[in-house]
Amino acid sequence: MAIEPTILEMRTITKEFPGVKALDRVSLSVKAGEIHSICGENGAGKSTLMKVLSGVYPYGTYEGEIVYQGEVSRFKDIRSSEAAGIVIIHQELALIPELSITENIFLGNEPRRFGTINWVEAKRLAIDLLARVGLEDDPDTQIKNLGVGKQQLVEIAKALNKSVKLLILDEPTAALNQADSQHLLDLILGLKGRGIASIMISHKLNEIEQISDSITILRDGKTIETLDVKIDGVNEDRIIRGMVGRTLENRFPDRNSDIGEVFFEVKNWTVQHPLTSERMVVKNSSFTVRRGEVVGFAGLMGAGRTELAMSLFGRSYGTFISGQVFKDGKEIQLRNVSEAIDHGIAYVSEDRKALGLNLLDDIQDSVVAAKLSKISRGQVIDKVAEHHVAEKYRKSLRIKTPTVQEGVNKLSGGNQQKVVLAKWMFTDPDLLILDEPTRGIDVGAKTEIYGIIRDLAAQGKGVIMISSELPELLGVSDRIYTIFEGTITNNLTADEADPETLLKSMTSAKKKVTQP
Amino acid sequence: MSAPRVEPKKSGGIRDLGKMFGAGQSSGRQIGILGALVVIIVFFQIATGGLTLDPINLINLVNQNAYVLILAIGMVMVIIAGHIDLSVGSVAAFTGIIVAISMQSWHFPPALAILFGLVVGAIIGAWQGFWVAYVGVPAFIVTLAGMLIFRGGNQFVGSSQSIPVPDAFAFIGNGFIGDFGPNTNYSNGTLILGLLVAIAVIWQEIRSRRTQSKMGSDKAPVWVSIVKLVILEAVVIYATLLFAGGRVGTSYPISGIILGVLVLLYSFITRNTTFGRHIYAVGGNWHAAELSGVKIRRINFLVMMNMSILAALAGMIAVGRSVASGPGDGVGWELDAIAAVFIGGAAVSGGIGTIVGSIVGGLVIAVLNNGLQLLGVGVDRVQIIKGLVLLIAVGVDVYSKKQGRPSIIGRFTRSRDINAALDRPDITPTNSAEETSRPPATTPN
Numbered sequence: 028m029a030i031e032p033t034i035l036e037m038r039t040i041t042k043e044f045p046g047v048k049a050l051d052r053v054s055l056s057v058k059a060g061e062i063h064s065i066c067g068e069n070g071a072g073k074s075t076l077m078k079v080l081s082g083v084y085p086y087g088t089y090e091g092e093i094v095y096q097g098e099v100s101r102f103k104d105i106r107s108s109e110a111a112g113i114v115i116i117h118q119e120l121a122l123i124p125e126l127s128i129t130e131n132i133f134l135g136n137e138p139r140r141f142g143t144i145n146w147v148e149a150k151r152l153a154i155d156l157l158a159r160v161g162l163e164d165d166p167d168t169q170i171k172n173l174g175v176g177k178q179q180l181v182e183i184a185k186a187l188n189k190s191v192k193l194l195i196l197d198e199p200t201a202a203l204n205q206a207d208s209q210h211l212l213d214l215i216l217g218l219k220g221r222g223i224a225s226i227m228i229s230h231k232l233n234e235i236e237q238i239s240d241s242i243t244i245l246r247d248g249k250t251i252e253t254l255d256v257k258i259d260g261v262n263e264d265r266i267i268r269g270m271v272g273r274t275l276e277n278r279f280p281d282r283n284s285d286i287g288e289v290f291f292e293v294k295n296w297t298v299q300h301p302l303t304s305e306r307m308v309v310k311n312s313s314f315t316v317r318r319g320e321v322v323g324f325a326g327l328m329g330a331g332r333t334e335l336a337m338s339l340f341g342r343s344y345g346t347f348i349s350g351q352v353f354k355d356g357k358e359i360q361l362r363n364v365s366e367a368i369d370h371g372i373a374y375v376s377e378d379r380k381a382l383g384l385n386l387l388d389d390i391q392d393s394v395v396a397a398k399l400s401k402i403s404r405g406q407v408i409d410k411v412a413e414h415h416v417a418e419k420y421r422k423s424l425r426i427k428t429p430t431v432q433e434g435v436n437k438l439s440g441g442n443q444q445k446v447v448l449a450k451w452m453f454t455d456p457d458l459l460i461l462d463e464p465t466r467g468i469d470v471g472a473k474t475e476i477y478g479i480i481r482d483l484a485a486q487g488k489g490v491i492m493i494s495s496e497l498p499e500l501l502g503v504s505d506r507i508y509t510i511f512e513g514t515i516t517n518n519l520t521a522d523e524a525d526p527e528t529l530l531k532s533m534t535s536a537k538k539k540v541t542q543p
Numbered sequence: 544m545s546a547p548r549v550e551p552k553k554s555g556g557i558r559d560l561g562k563m564f565g566a567g568q569s570s571g572r573q574i575g576i577l578g579a580l581v582v583i584i585v586f587f588q589i590a591t592g593g594l595t596l597d598p599i600n601l602i603n604l605v606n607q608n609a610y611v612l613i614l615a616i617g618m619v620m621v622i623i624a625g626h627i628d629l630s631v632g633s634v635a636a637f638t639g640i641i642v643a644i645s646m647q648s649w650h651f652p653p654a655l656a657i658l659f660g661l662v663v664g665a666i667i668g669a670w671q672g673f674w675v676a677y678v679g680v681p682a683f684i685v686t687l688a689g690m691l692i693f694r695g696g697n698q699f700v701g702s703s704q705s706i707p708v709p710d711a712f713a714f715i716g717n718g719f720i721g722d723f724g725p726n727t728n729y730s731n732g733t734l735i736l737g738l739l740v741a742i743a744v745i746w747q748e749i750r751s752r753r754t755q756s757k758m759g760s761d762k763a764p765v766w767v768s769i770v771k772l773v774i775l776e777a778v779v780i781y782a783t784l785l786f787a788g789g790r791v792g793t794s795y796p797i798s799g800i801i802l803g804v805l806v807l808l809y810s811f812i813t814r815n816t817t818f819g820r821h822i823y824a825v826g827g828n829w830h831a832a833e834l835s836g837v838k839i840r841r842i843n844f845l846v847m848m849n850m851s852i853l854a855a856l857a858g859m860i861a862v863g864r865s866v867a868s869g870p871g872d873g874v875g876w877e878l879d880a881i882a883a884v885f886i887g888g889a890a891v892s893g894g895i896g897t898i899v900g901s902i903v904g905g906l907v908i909a910v911l912n913n914g915l916q917l918l919g920v921g922v923d924r925v926q927i928i929k930g931l932v933l934l935i936a937v938g939v940d941v942y943s944k945k946q947g948r949p950s951i952i953g954r955f956t957r958s959r960d961i962n963a964a965l966d967r968p969d970i971t972p973t974n975s976a977e978e979t980s981r982p983p984a985t986t987p988n
């Protein structure tokens with residue numbers, strides 16, 4: 028076998044933050060034109076390694092050596108790594124919502140003529156780039172009018188414009204649905220065909236298995252192994268074993284058998300889109316939750332699941348039109364979020380950075396933020412109690428941090444998600460609504476979160492779980508509702524539900540709703 | 544899963560010094576600005592041949608700046624919540640003249656007049672808060688309008704004339720702690736005040752150590768506390784003797800006492816109450832705050848209202864100091880207050896800032912003003928210098944964040960305690976050699 032040239036060698040990279048050694052002599056070697064995946068638990072150091080590579084953490088702030096295209100590279104910022112053809116697309120997209128596709132693609136890189144921006148040329152180039160990523164939208168469309176999947180493609184178009192040689196994607200499909208994910212993966216494969224190497228970070232192991240040529244596994248800031256897919260014959264279990272150091276037996280916990288009475292009921296819930304008055308995002312929906320029951324909500328992106336949940340949670344989305352909510356047989360009013368919290372309802376948002384956390388806060392402030400009254404006397408906060416609460420959750424949810432006084436912005440994505448979970452568990456809800464609770468979370472932590480969900484149910488609480496991952500919906504829920512275009516189209520018990528039936532109900536309104 | 548690699552945090556003196564300001568994520572910045580204040584004071588003390596820390600000058604300094612510092616207290620809360628208030632100077636002037644008229648024409652007794660002034664402030668604040676919180680007009684616009692409205696209001700109500708106020712009222716602006724008891728060559732009232740402060744400092748330190756041990760977090764070694772207390776008490780004693788040793792009839796000003804009480808009160812509110820927490824939450828991420836059950840409109844309303852009440856108080860103190868209310872009162876105060884807040888480490892985008900930091904920021908401006916005047920520098924050049932200081936203070940901060948480097952002060956302190964100096968979210972270490980000289984972290988597996 029011919030020795031393939033390497034495009035990148037990262038040698039014994041060590042990176043420390045105060046109190047945390049995020050990377051400990053990590054090595055990574057990427058061959059020219061391959062797709063190289065990086066796997067590891069939350070906080071293993073994946074994003075940090077990529078930030079070192081792309082100059083976010085400049086030369087001098089880490090130890091070790093980066094050899095790129097045969098030369099030792101010392102990037103002092105993102106610009107210098109981009110100049111060398113390394114482009115990173117971060118976990119959080121960095122497009123400007125108010126600007127058009129064209130403007131975003133050429134931001135900071137505008138084609139000029141006679142000292143002014145040549146928009147005609149820019150648009151011509153943009154159409155070209157969009158064709159290459161398979162996006163058919165008008166290049167004048169504002170970014171805010173595009174879905175996440177398309178935004179991701181714009182990011183890649185932007186990278187292509189910078190004549191990328193090594194593309195880094197940090198959890199690119201975390202927020203995408205199946206179809207968009209597949210499109211993106213195909214695109215990455217297409218780029219590979221044109222000689223562009225990619226490094227991909229993802230917690231979706233099936234995707235990794237599908238497209239990778241090699242896989243490097245990090246654990247606790249150390250390189251554990253690099254697998255060659257062709258030689259080692261990799262599958263998901265093999266990757267998991269590398270990540271957590273053992274095989275994971277039951278990915279889904281056992282269901283508890285004693286499901287109680289219906290205690291939460293929504294009748295004929297109808298919500299109007301916040302801007303367009305003729306559009307109803309939730310139409311005449313009715314559903315129930317029993318004590319001790321985990322109820323799944325399946326649907327495509329934009330089917331109205333999040334809208335339904337948020338409109339119930341103190342009318343925080345859209346304009347309320349009609350409907351009733353009953354808890355323990357009595358009708359309740361949920362006119363604002365604090366009323367909802369007082370009625371024992373908690374909503375864990377799908378977007379932890381934008382809606383779930385104040386990134387300026389530290390962990391302990393965040394954990395108690397939704398129920399300060401529980402740790403205060405009158406208006407005065409008991410800071411000792413606050414600290415103990417945060418410590419308790421740090422231990423029980425295994426939040427990976429040196430202290431609970433650490434800022435939440437320093438946590439890895441998965442650990443931030445645990446902080447958000449802790450925040451809502453602390454409100455001691457009767458009904459916990461989880462919106463994509465495992466997005467961006469590693470397999471081990473996912474299993475832990477399923478365990479937590481089951482524990483809450485076993486305590487007699489009701490749990491609603493919105494998820495786009497059918498396996499987890501099927502594995503955790505006792506009952507699943509499907510939603511299509513704002514209407515509940517089906518209601519299946521765990522035994523009745525299977526991927527085909529679910530998908531059918533998620534994509535058409537045909538089947539009649541059967542109430543339990 | 545295995546446990547995180549955690550090194551025991553070194554807790555050196557500098558980190559604990561940071562805790563004096565309520566620690567948190569912006570403590571590094573505040574220590575920096577406190578250091579700058581000390582440097583400025585020492586510089587002017589030398590340059591003016593000892594005039595800066597002369598009792599007469601110092602008493603004057605407090606008297607002259609108390610009202611701007613009171614404004615800074617309200618302003619930092621407004622800025623933390625993500626707003627701004629440009630109307631404070633005009634609101635102060637408007638309230639001042641109404642209060643003066645209430646005593647001159649309607650014969651209100653001084654105490655009632657003060658209460659009346661605060662109510663006027665509250666009404667103005669409710670008006671502005673209504674527009675900001677419930678209508679959703681940006682505070683910049685609402686208070687720009689307020690700046691015009693209440694400046695005009697002041698001149699309309701007072702016919703652009705000056706209106707005198709009685710001495711009993713003026714006491715809040717130009718009064719001093721009284722003297723009594725045996726003749727000690729010092730003002731006994733001020734000595735007692737100093738004693739109380741000295742005791743409070745010790746009590747506070749004991750309390751914070753007790754809280755730390757209740758939290759089970761690693762306490763700073765006792766010597767750190769002792770060194771800290773010795774420094775603090777030395778400052779308290781020195782200041783007490785200065786204030787108590789001024790010209791006969793003068794001592795620590797009443798306006799300074801009002802300021803001190805407000806600083807304590809509002810530090811407590813912002814740090815230890817749910818309302819305070821909610822202000823930071825709204826400024827940090829109002830979406831998340833709303834979804835956590837924070838009534839953001841009410842918070843915005845109260846923050847704007849509070850600002851106008853404090854502006855009214857500041858206006859009355861200023862009127863007291865000059866024993867009359869005039870059409871030119873309060874011009875440009877909003878700028879001094881805003882500058883104080885930003886020099887004191889608040890973030891333009893909201894969510895970050897502290898009361899004590901803003902007071903220190905305000906003192907930097909005050910000492911600079913005062914020192915330059917003592918040196919005979921004209922008002923024109925003083926303005927230029929003040930502008931540059933604001934720009935440089937915030938510029939250095941922004942620059943060091945961007946570069947991922949600790950600020951100048953951070954650099955200075957890091958050799959001794961790198962963890963403390965770098966204990967900020969936006970800062971990453973630059974020089975790896977120093978860090979790796981530490982023993983490698985243990986990796987429990």
Ligand SMILES: Nc1ncnc2c1ncn2[C@@H]1O[C@H](COP(=O)(O)OP(=O)(O)OP(=O)(O)O)[C@@H](O)[C@H]1O
Binds near residue numbers: 071
């Ligand atoms: N700016 C920072 N300051 C302090 N600690 C940090 C900082 N950034 C990351 N860390 C820590 O470094 C470790 C690695 O974080 P990193 O973000 O690289 O994890 P990750 O592998 O990308 O995890 P995830 O899958 O959750 O995204 C974590 O323990 C994290 O808390």
Ligand SMILES: [Mg+2]
Binds near residue numbers: 073
């Ligand atoms: Mg990451």
